[in-house]
Amino acid sequence: MLMSKLIGKTSKRVEEEFNIDSQRLLLRSGMFRSISPGLYAVLPQGKRVIDKLLNLLSKELEIKDFQNIIIPSNIEFERAVCLTLRNDLKSYKDLPKSIYNVSSIERKKIKVKDGILKSKSFMALRSFGFYENQQNMLDGFEQIKEIYRIIFEKIGIDVIEVKSYNDKTPIENCEEFIVTCEGGDREIFNCKGCEYRVLEEVADFHIREEDIEDMEIxxxxxxxxxxxxxxxxxxxxxxxxxxxxxxxxxxxxxxxxxxxxNRELNLYxxxxxxxxxxxxxxxxxxxxxxxxxxxxxxxxxxxxxxxxxxxxxxxxxxxxxxxxxxxxxxxxxxxxxxxxxxxxxxxxDVSYVRENDKCPLCGEDMTKKYGVDIGKILNIGKITDIKSMEYKNKEGKPNSIYGVSSYIDIYRLLSMIVEKQHDDDGIVWPVETAPYQVIISILNVKKEDQVDLGRRLYNELKANSIEVILDDRNERAGAKFNDADILGIPIRIVVARGASENKVEFKLRWENEKEELGVNEALERVVQLLK
Structure with a gap:
């Protein structure tokens, strides 16, 4: 890709005020564009990152035999999946079965200062597993959780798993994936003395038994x-x-x-x-x-x-x-x-925890942190609200089917990668999710030797299936450096005065040091880093 052809210009600042830094950076880098309050378009670089995240998720899911389907988006996901597959799950031989779906979802409530975290529409990957019994359902819950753990580790993001409210089947288990973040909208209580960690809406607390003096009503x-x-x-x-x-x-x-x-009723x-x-x-x-x-x-x-x-x-x-x-x-x-x-x-226990409450397990103090939820896993339990949703066991007797549902909010996952991996100059993308792996900056496009060398590098990297973008714009050097920083492309190659000697400047986005390398050495270094 040539930057002179790229849709989505960078900007020095954005007018909107946001609660967390990542939302400003996603707009400044030209990955997203605000259309109206709470409504965003995804531009080509943002689309490339989203596609990479979905590809990572899809590959891991399909390794575990999850299959991709397309379902209508104007009906509740769990219901749509069950109605779609109920006639395919009539025997114990048909189970387990697992599917996933990628679609754009409309959000009922928006919060403008949260940017794409609470935008009117967002991209999500959702999954559903069908199981013979409760134990298989519990195993399926752990399986999908492990799949997501693998993904989070690959993209280098620290995610905590916390017990949450199950809005589909309240009595069943549910966990959310949370990335801690000062500007986040989810409150997490952590014990200082043990491993107790839970979201505010389901947090327990220690109750001190008080001495009661006998006094008449x-x-x-x-x-x-x-x-x-x-x-x-x-x-x-x-x-x-x-x-x-x-x-x-x-x-x-x-x-x-x-x-x-002095307590508030906890409806969850x-x-x-x-x-x-x-x-x-x-x-x-x-x-x-x-x-x-x-x-x-x-x-x-x-x-x-x-x-x-x-x-x-x-x-x-x-x-x-x-x-x-x-x-x-x-x-x-x-x-x-x-x-x-x-x-x-x-x-x-039907009341909310308070900041000064003690841990229910060990009695130590608890602290409150903030975070952003990027996904959720829910046990559905027996699927009882769909007609004919049952299978026959080995003895030929009808049995209920159990379900596990999950989703990952792709916009939020992308946002949290940026939130955790940026500096004062811009985004610092991990290689696995960067829109491009390499950016080549030609500092002076009026110099024929620089243009020729830049294009040679560009063509050789493309021939090696390396995702590369060439900054061929007629801009000053400072503007090119600033754009390279805010875009956050992992590897930067600068073609400048050394072009006449077949030398370039080589730099990794997350490092301050830069070094001068010969063209062939620079190409070898790129290939080694991206193996």
Whole structure:
């Protein structure tokens, strides 16, 4: 490729503000172009990197017998795959089977300052495996995880695997691939004393059992006092001394959830507990309460609360006396104790972790880091929502099929490579994913000897199947050096004054040193580096 013909010019700066450096660099390097807020076009160099990432992923998947299919993109992936293959999986002899698909996906929510990380559309590779039983499903989960590990290692990016929320089948296991990054939107809690590491939405924490002094329950007149902040001021107490009771609609059921006043309800944990999709959980309306539950909005409490299932956060069972709503207008109760004054139908962990919480495994302090998720693996469990999705075992009896789904967001993976591998001058691409492996810069295109030598090098490298781009533009030397740096091509060969002696300047993008080499020696060095 000749740079004079290349679509996608570099730029010194971009007007948009982004949360992380990689997004600016991807626009400045001419790999992506902003069309409108949250919408991006991929230019030729970006397309080359995307193709390389997809090729790396596809090769590893196909080694493990994953097969590529094309399915409609306007239907949920898992459902589309099952509908496509249900008639091909009728016998135990047909299993296991694994497929993958590459397509452009539309994102429902965008965040402009996250650039292509949260763009309106993005490229993703998705996979699905079908299995005979639960153990085979668990093995399949580990297999796909290992495939992705191999890819991440090849491209030189450190990725951590953390437990996550399963939005397809909440009760089943799910893990995300996270790249730590200061500007990332995912919060990760890490223990300082052990290997505990988990995303905020599923993070557990140590609960300290408090000494409980025996004090009688007592009503308190709280006229017009409904919020926790108002109660703190009115009763001169802290939020952690309160227990708030939340009435929610989970699917078709109205439930009451009791958590400590200084905690936030974790809908991810509640969804997993109830095996109800998170989008089907919401605050209860007045119509859900009126005439069915004996309480008063703003003064709801767990004591003598009837007509509803009560779920109690486990921390409530270990705390001392608490202030709760009295289920009576303008009244609260103090000195309320779990087990003595009320019990839950279910006790579970349904609250969010806080920054000062201790590790649930060893009790040590936890720190919070930020990261970007680039992919996810989910156990689907038994596939029960697709008609005729079953096979016959060796005895001829019908059995359910189990599934494992996964995806890699290619735009995010590409972004994180840049985020982790750049310097003040631009991108530093690893050889495996660089848009081109070598860039040849002719410093003075008016000098015939430089042009001839540059083109000779270019043609010889192309003849050796090496991906090379020739900067043949009539630009000043500084502009060519700057563009070579921001583009991040791994190997740079500069053709300058030494051309008359068949000598060139040779430099690797990640090193500061440059050296003068003869043309043949430079060619040999390139071939050795790219073996």
């Amino acid at each position: 007592e009503p308190v007149h709280t006229p017009g006092i409904k919020t926790i902040k108002e109660l703190e001021e009115y009763m001169n107490i802290e939020a952690e001394e309160l227990a708030k009771t939340l009435l929610l609609k989970a699917g078709n059921e109205t439930i009451a959830v009791v958590i400590r006043g 944990k509640l969804s997993t507990l109830l095996n109800v999709p998170i989008e089907d959980i919401e605050m209860a309306d007045y119509e859900d309460i009126d005439g069915k539950i004996e309480t008063v909005p703003g003064f709801v409490g767990p004591v003598e609360l009837e007509g509803v299932r009560i779920i109690v956060d486990r921390e409530i069972t270990k705390t001392g006396h608490l202030v709760t709503g009295a289920n009576k207008r303008d009244y609260h109760l103090k000195n309320v104790r779990y087990d003595r004054d009320f019990v839950g139908d279910l006790v579970a």
